[in-house]
Amino acid sequence: MDEKVRLKGTPIKRFDETITVERSSTAKYAWTAGQAISRFLVELKKGKLIGRRCNKCRRILIPPRMYCESCFRATDEWIYVEPIGTVNTAVVSYITTTREKLEKPLIIAVIEIEGTGGSGLFHYLEGVNPEDVINRKVFGMRVKAVWKPEAEREGSINDIKYFVPITGGEEK
Amino acid sequence: MVSLLSDVAIIGVGWYGFSPVTLEASFREMAFEAAVSAYEDAGDLDPRKDIDAFVTCEEDYWAGISITDEFMPDQLGGVLKPVYTVAGDGLQGIASAYMKIKTGLFDTVVVEAHSKASDILTFHEIMNFGFDPLYTSHIDAHPYYLAGLEANYYMLTSGVGREHLAMIVEKNKRNAITNPLASYGSKLSVDEILEAKYVVYPLSVMDIAPLIDVAIVFVLATKDKAKKLSDNPIWIEGVGWATETNYIETRNFGEALYARIAADMAYRLAGIEDPKKQIDLAEIDDKFSYKELMHVEALKLSNRYSSHLDLERGEFNRNGPLPVNPGGGFIGIGHGLEAGGLIKLLEATLQLRGEAVGRQVKGVKRCVVQSWRDIPTATGAVVVLSNEEV
Ligand SMILES: [Zn+2]
Numbered sequence: 001m002d003e004k005v006r007l008k009g010t011p012i013k014r015f016d017e018t019i020t021v022e023r024s025s026t027a028k029y030a031w032t033a034g035q036a037i038s039r040f041l042v043e044l045k046k047g048k049l050i051g052r053r054c055n056k057c058r059r060i061l062i063p064p065r066m067y068c069e070s071c072f073r074a075t076d077e078w079i080y081v082e083p084i085g086t087v088n089t090a091v092v093s094y095i096t097t098t099r100e101k102l103e104k105p106l107i108i109a110v111i112e113i114e115g116t117g118g119s120g121l122f123h124y125l126e127g128v129n130p131e132d133v134i135n136r137k138v139f140g141m142r143v144k145a146v147w148k149p150e151a152e153r154e155g156s157i158n159d160i161k162y163f164v165p166i167t168g169g170e171e172k
Numbered sequence: 173m174v175s176l177l178s179d180v181a182i183i184g185v186g187w188y189g190f191s192p193v194t195l196e197a198s199f200r201e202m203a204f205e206a207a208v209s210a211y212e213d214a215g216d217l218d219p220r221k222d223i224d225a226f227v228t229c230e231e232d233y234w235a236g237i238s239i240t241d242e243f244m245p246d247q248l249g250g251v252l253k254p255v256y257t258v259a260g261d262g263l264q265g266i267a268s269a270y271m272k273i274k275t276g277l278f279d280t281v282v283v284e285a286h287s288k289a290s291d292i293l294t295f296h297e298i299m300n301f302g303f304d305p306l307y308t309s310h311i312d313a314h315p316y317y318l319a320g321l322e323a324n325y326y327m328l329t330s331g332v333g334r335e336h337l338a339m340i341v342e343k344n345k346r347n348a349i350t351n352p353l354a355s356y357g358s359k360l361s362v363d364e365i366l367e368a369k370y371v372v373y374p375l376s377v378m379d380i381a382p383l384i385d386v387a388i389v390f391v392l393a394t395k396d397k398a399k400k401l402s403d404n405p406i407w408i409e410g411v412g413w414a415t416e417t418n419y420i421e422t423r424n425f426g427e428a429l430y431a432r433i434a435a436d437m438a439y440r441l442a443g444i445e446d447p448k449k450q451i452d453l454a455e456i457d458d459k460f461s462y463k464e465l466m467h468v469e470a471l472k473l474s475n476r477y478s479s480h481l482d483l484e485r486g487e488f489n490r491n492g493p494l495p496v497n498p499g500g501g502f503i504g505i506g507h508g509l510e511a512g513g514l515i516k517l518l519e520a521t522l523q524l525r526g527e528a529v530g531r532q533v534k535g536v537k538r539c540v541v542q543s544w545r546d547i548p549t550a551t552g553a554v555v556v557l558s559n560e561e562v
Contacts, residue, residue, distance in 0.1 A: 029236035034198025069246035
């Protein structure tokens with residue numbers, strides 16, 4: 001190393017020959033989905049969206065919880081809701097999880113499910129262009145879920161493929 | 173000590189689980205159930221109004237989520253309130269809450285810890301990930317070897333034999349039979365226990381506490397609040413914790429220094445000079461059988477290298493002069509990862525309230541509770557509790 005370099009800080013910091021060592025581990029878990037999310041996933045497989053209602057604050061919680069975090073009480077009943085909502089916020093991502101460039105940018109949105117009083121889902125948005133996010137056209141847009149074919153559903157949030165805009169004359 | 177600082181009391185406890193598997197509930201649902209019970213027990217508290225802060229205790233690698241902290245407020249009633257997670261055992265969380273109350277800024281603080289051990293599919297590989305990546309994780313053996321190394325050294329220096337380890341197992345498993353919270357109670361003779369196959373010599377499966385799923389919630393409060401809300405407050409007289417060097421090969425294998433230093437701190441706060449005389453009951457970490465003996469010595473409840481002799485005389489039996497783990501310990505109840513310390517604290521609290529169904533010891537006034545953070549740590553915490561107001 002260059003002798004003229006004067007290092008700041010404590011004397012243990014030398015840069016003669018330092019190396020890194022790779023390490024990996026097999027960490028595997030099987031998450032207990034529990035009462036609320038088990039039912040949620042089972043219903044998704046059937047192509048249905050279900051929430052839990054808190055009779056105190058009247059919200060319908062999606063994804064469902066057995067407790068209302070706001071009122072701190074057990075939620076009261078299962079309620080099916082239409083897989084329709086409004087785009088609350090959206091983003092265009094040009095990179096993958098590991099930062100590789102995406103050929104086709106992904107549009108990710110928070111969709112407030114109608115009638116729930118603020119609950120919603122994180123999901124992909126299709127049928128809109130990145131420009132629609134950039135120029136804020138998608139904000140407040142009404143959207144609906146597009147489901148996987150029944151045979152391909154496996155009780156997962158991905159049983160909804162994505163949300164798409166509800167077009168002009170279309171009702172629901 | 174300083175009169176301006178409020179005394180700290182346990183005013184509520186709640187739990188869910190105490191079972192090898194809890195398929196019916198997620199860890200959040202378990203914690204919610206435990207919290208509802210704890211708030212009811214504390215005098216029908218509404219956490220949205222009545223609780224000032226929350227401390228949860230969790231280790232991300234057991235949880236399988238990064239930054240588990242963020243997953244905790246909802247099910248405790250802690251949303252939009254001061255919440256943080258202590259990456260440590262439940263007793264370290266109790267120490268943290270105790271200090272919060274001592275600041276005078278918080279009147280009521282909740283402590284939560286849970287174990288969802290049954291969700292972990294590669295427990296031992298994850299445990300091995302706690303070893304130093306550069307110079308201790310190259311040993312391709314089950315991480316329990318570290319307990320074996322320590323046990324062998326301790327037994328060599330103390331005169332403890334395998335029969336003493338079996339006597340710990342016998343006592344704890346027998347104590348667990350009548351404890352409704354215990355999953356692993358059974359009546360086995362010392363000879364039967366000694367016949368079990370070795371995992372790492374000198375430890376067999378019998379010497380290693382099995383895991384359970386559990387969620388435990390405690391409500392702590394100032395003296396003023398405790399007097400208003402609770403008929404049976406349990407006073408926290410002292411807390412302490414310590415960690416030894418992370419260079420495992422440098423540690424003192426013959427003595428649980430982390431526990432001794434933690435105990436000295438807790439005893440000093442509690443004004444305890446002669447633990448053997450002043451403590452009525454001890455909840456001691458027994459994740460491995462030999463650890464109970466080491467920890468008893470570290471807490472000065474036995475002289476050094478003579479805990480096994482006290483054990484032989486039956487001093488630690490439920491009906492002995494100093495019951496140790498009268499509810500079965502981790503070997504009988506099961507151990508719950510970072511909720512371990514709270515399992516022990518719950519046992520002691522129920523004893524001090526006279527609510528330890530099936531394992532009640534008569535006349536308990538002061539307990540010491542101790543936990544260790546399992547392999548490969550050398551971290552321990554101690555809490556001293558009393559049912560008598562100072
Ligand atoms: Zn509510």
